[in-house]
Amino acid sequence: MSKKLFILSLLVWAVGCFSHAVVAQPPRGPFVVSPQINSDKTVTFRYLAPSAKEVKLSGQFLKSPMEMVKDSIGIWSVTVSNIKPDIYPYSFQVDGVTVMDPANVSFFPNERFKASLVDVPDNPPLIHALQNVPHGTITYEYYPSVEGTTGSVVVYTPPNYDKDASKKYPVFYLISGTTDTEETFFKVGRTNLILDNLIAEGKAKPMIVVMPYGNPMAKIAEQKGRSKPADPTSRDGADAVNRAKLFEVDLVSNLIPYIEKNYRTLNNRENRAIGGFSRGGGQTLRTAFGNMDKFAWICCYSSYLSTSEMESNFKSITEKPENTNKQLKLFWIGVGDEDFLYKGTVEFMDYLKAKKVNYKSLITPGGHTWMNVKTYVAETAQLLFR
């Protein structure tokens, strides 16, 4: 957008604000375009703040925040080059205050932080890109959940799901991380587009993906008018294990029956997979190990269980490894080499190895990020239900 157009738009906006002063009213016009993907593959970020003293860009594609520069009409901007194509969370630091990009509708659904998302495309398109292939659909559902509450879940059905009413599908239960919501695997993980693209290329089997909300204890508090309980203070303390148990009960007793009643599913362990990221990875392992009759496919993204929890709660998994290895069609573990859970995950893999429990693993560059999660989803989706 040219500077002249910016100024024009700003005038339109100013006039709009003045004439609509009586009621709060969004200004008209895209007076700031941000983020803007440029033809030379650089990306320009902009933020309107005529009276701010300092504006910085913070993003998971940067090692440290970048200074932005203010123009004569108060629009701060910075152009970043050499961003590896991917989808990244970012925000602005406006005089030290973290804000989402007001001009960008794409955001990271999370209960504790707010970030916008920038999608840096590649050519040929990345596996999570919107492409001209048959698309599945995303459905938001309510279901009867623990303690009489109403649970919320997001469900992906593959392309042409509605075309053949006799066809049944395997189901992948996919659980997001701490403070993420049931939307995060859709909005940030682009699970629907990854599946659409893999299915179009014949690289993944058509499947239903069920994305639950991971914290039913909070849902109970919310719906019963109580204060939301503080999160557990450790990843594998008694409180965390109890919460994971509540999730497991909800998944096995409420959500799976609901899904199998309302979708055309194949209802046996060979056609049920479970996977998750971070807290959802822990819930995946606990739920799968506690319900080996329910799941034959396990995908653990950036998470692990401690040796002590394995020894006290899941002895059955390691006591007769030949049984476990026979039962599990896939036991997959992925983690980033800069992930703060990397060390624990490697220890977990060493423990499994020592116990002769088979697993496949993928160590990627990077940290505890949704860039890595998308890679893991794309990798594992190709292995499931084969």
Next chain:
Amino acid sequence: MSKKLFILSLLVWAVGCFSHAVVAQPPRGPFVVSPQINSDKTVTFRYLAPSAKEVKLSGQFLKSPMEMVKDSIGIWSVTVSNIKPDIYPYSFQVDGVTVMDPANVSFFPNERFKASLVDVPDNPPLIHALQNVPHGTITYEYYPSVEGTTGSVVVYTPPNYDKDASKKYPVFYLISGTTDTEETFFKVGRTNLILDNLIAEGKAKPMIVVMPYGNPMAKIAEQKGRSKPADPTSRDGADAVNRAKLFEVDLVSNLIPYIEKNYRTLNNRENRAIGGFSRGGGQTLRTAFGNMDKFAWICCYSSYLSTSEMESNFKSITEKPENTNKQLKLFWIGVGDEDFLYKGTVEFMDYLKAKKVNYKSLITPGGHTWMNVKTYVAETAQLLFR
């Protein structure tokens, strides 16, 4: 949450930040609870900013922003009483910078501003409240749109839609306002819950609601890698009319055929309604008047067409009012008495009256707000397809 618990949570958070310093990592734990609905019906808003100089609460339930007060650990808070039960957009002004509430996952999907949403409940529950009734589902779809682009749309199907494969439904096309997205009628308008509740009470006929994205010109720019075009400088200038035409072409030639192919719909004008808010109201009137063979029900929320546009483009509507009145099962216009479009809407109604075109109208207190939109949706949904 007690102050002791706050401090404990803050310590947990601080430790978390420190130990995970290598990678950007969301802090654990709900160390700030906001908004908190108290048992005495007051609402407490909180924002953590130890180094901010001034934090204010801004919200559509307030006449002007309220000062917040900082406690010893840096959490700013204010408790507001006497908020009329409803769902309101709000934000914090942190040293003059507008931010969403980081502790609140509920937000207003919009391309130009960022606001959180607070849901102040009532007893008995309001018509948009999540209640223990059969629920419909919300589906996110892609469809082939103008100029080879991929359009996005959100679709509500009523409770038990999947139970009887022979049953067909009428369809309500519902269009959101300028800079809103296809998600706004779902996330802010709670159209799904309003319909669930009305259907459960027998007050609305089961229907499909189709919520398109209202700005296909922007979608073309986005998908063809061009800059997003500036919004039109007036509501009824040539540019605005051209954009409305593009929307109309997309709706009539692409979206309606897609919906009627993929859902069990009743495919005649008596079973198609169209409605919209603000820009979507203008698109509603233009699309309906230009396609009287397609729609028999019109719902115009907080919008109007100018007399000059009516005279130049839609003479057929007023020339033989007896035909129009016979064709339209409902022509409904709602507007708030403080809406900046109130005057124009009243002039539009006066014009229709003079031309002997029948309509029903509802003037509500308040402005150009989604509190009013929800009222209008609930009112009109009860009248449709009767």
